[in-house]
Amino acid sequence: MKNFLFAEFLNRNSVTKIALAAFFALSTLASAETIKDKRDGQTYKIIKLDGQEWIAENLRYSPKGAACTGICKKMGMMYNWHEAMEVCPEGWVLPSHGDWARLFNHVGGFEELVAKSEVISQKHVESGKVVKVKGKDVIGFGALTYGQCAEVDHHGVKQVTMNCPIFWTSTDNLDDLSPITSNPTIDLPVAGDGHVAYALYGYIDRNYRNIRELKKERLPVRCISEKTHYRDPAEEYKELLEKGLVDKRDNHVYPVTLIQETLWMAKNLNYQTKNSWCYDNDYSNCALGGRLYSWAAAMGKSEEECGRGKNCNATGEQIQGICPEGWHLPTMDEFHTLSSIAGFKEQCEGNGPDEGPCWHEGAANNLHDSWDPNFPARDTYGFNAQGAGTRQYDGQFVGLGDYGFYWTSDEFHKNYAKYAWLYGDRFYLNNYFKDNAFSVRCVKNR
Numbered sequence: 001m002k003n004f005l006f007a008e009f010l011n012r013n014s015v016t017k018i019a020l021a022a023f024f025a026l027s028t029l030a031s032a033e034t035i036k037d038k039r040d041g042q043t044y045k046i047i048k049l050d051g052q053e054w055i056a057e058n059l060r061y062s063p064k065g066a067a068c069t070g071i072c073k074k075m076g077m078m079y080n081w082h083e084a085m086e087v088c089p090e091g092w093v094l095p096s097h098g099d100w101a102r103l104f105n106h107v108g109g110f111e112e113l114v115a116k117s118e119v120i121s122q123k124h125v126e127s128g129k130v131v132k133v134k135g136k137d138v139i140g141f142g143a144l145t146y147g148q149c150a151e152v153d154h155h156g157v158k159q160v161t162m163n164c165p166i167f168w169t170s171t172d173n174l175d176d177l178s179p180i181t182s183n184p185t186i187d188l189p190v191a192g193d194g195h196v197a198y199a200l201y202g203y204i205d206r207n208y209r210n211i212r213e214l215k216k217e218r219l220p221v222r223c224i225s226e227k228t229h230y231r232d233p234a235e236e237y238k239e240l241l242e243k244g245l246v247d248k249r250d251n252h253v254y255p256v257t258l259i260q261e262t263l264w265m266a267k268n269l270n271y272q273t274k275n276s277w278c279y280d281n282d283y284s285n286c287a288l289g290g291r292l293y294s295w296a297a298a299m300g301k302s303e304e305e306c307g308r309g310k311n312c313n314a315t316g317e318q319i320q321g322i323c324p325e326g327w328h329l330p331t332m333d334e335f336h337t338l339s340s341i342a343g344f345k346e347q348c349e350g351n352g353p354d355e356g357p358c359w360h361e362g363a364a365n366n367l368h369d370s371w372d373p374n375f376p377a378r379d380t381y382g383f384n385a386q387g388a389g390t391r392q393y394d395g396q397f398v399g400l401g402d403y404g405f406y407w408t409s410d411e412f413h414k415n416y417a418k419y420a421w422l423y424g425d426r427f428y429l430n431n432y433f434k435d436n437a438f439s440v441r442c443v444k445n446r
Helices: 006-011 081-086 097-107 238-243 283-289 332-341
Strands: 031-036 043-049 052-055 119-124 130-134 150-154 157-163 166-168 196-203 207-214 245-247 252-254 256-259 262-265 345-348 358-361 388-391 397-400 403-413 416-423 426-433
Touching: 043 097, 052 097, 238 256, 262 332, 283 388, 332 403, 332 416, 332 426, 397 403
Parallel strands: none
Antiparallel strands: 031 043, 043 052, 119 130, 119 157, 150 157, 166 196, 196 207, 245 252, 256 262, 345 358, 358 426, 388 397, 388 403, 403 416, 416 426
């Protein structure tokens, strides 16, 4: 499997021809400005889109002071990975895989980023048929294509990407790719992991691939503003993962767990407030399984504001509620995502969680140590779901050691709110009376 880099193109200019053109006018999807690189005075177009800020041209700065002339003015300089990590102007950084994934998710794929003068072409090795897709450049990103990039196995059919865009990423750890995308990774036969990093290249079906490249290879670079740069959650939350969350209100310390890109508390909340209880009114149960909260209390509201029979009308995607500062009460969507990650298979009696009940079967012990000898302990994700039971609206306590009930921030009706319920090998998503008291887990704000 071969990678033909731009350096090879320069050597074989008489054989391989690549169309080059200036960038086209921007569409209304992105706003455009310019910046000047203080190091060499070169000016670059930048685009702002979906909270991101990109340099919309290949970088032309030479770390060694060599002039960028001729074809370099259009295609940019080529950098090895170590150079690429340091070469962006002040305030800008090499994009991570997460930065690229966010951009692709917004525009749909590589062909929407490729200059309108460019063509991505791919050849099926077995049939010899060549498929071509012209660039659409819907946001003025102006990605340019190169000579043959790689041979890939796409859905069991070998193909050669003949012209494609390719860029370095700052990601050099395969584990960092998994939470971001399900797109396959092309693993080239290269030296040890310390000598490789990941690049992205585009191909025909509005998609992209992760490809391992030797760090010594030379590829183009785009830069993203440091302010809008995707930060690896494992690095961002490193201290919390090591030391836990300290609730400054009462100095309780809670372990946390990172499940894909979401940081969850790994123990039930135990902050005392009005309309919260220990199971059987026994403080030792609070120490083990946290407190049980009415929905209004979980939302940080009074019963007069959000209790049974009251429309709470809470707004916002991240409602702090009873959670510590910087954390929020999970939404039903966040619990739904958690259940999917943990491998549950959804079944619903109605048309989904809004009509429910729904339950996800077969993997509950991926989220807790076993409460039942019939379901061996795993807790694959470190969620540590606890069977803290519930206080019913009539004051009875039931389910200690058997059930884990968790409030969400979603109101279903003036009398009901949505919750998640772990029992045996099932994960239920449903709604129930607001004056029942359930456990609370909190999620870190992003």
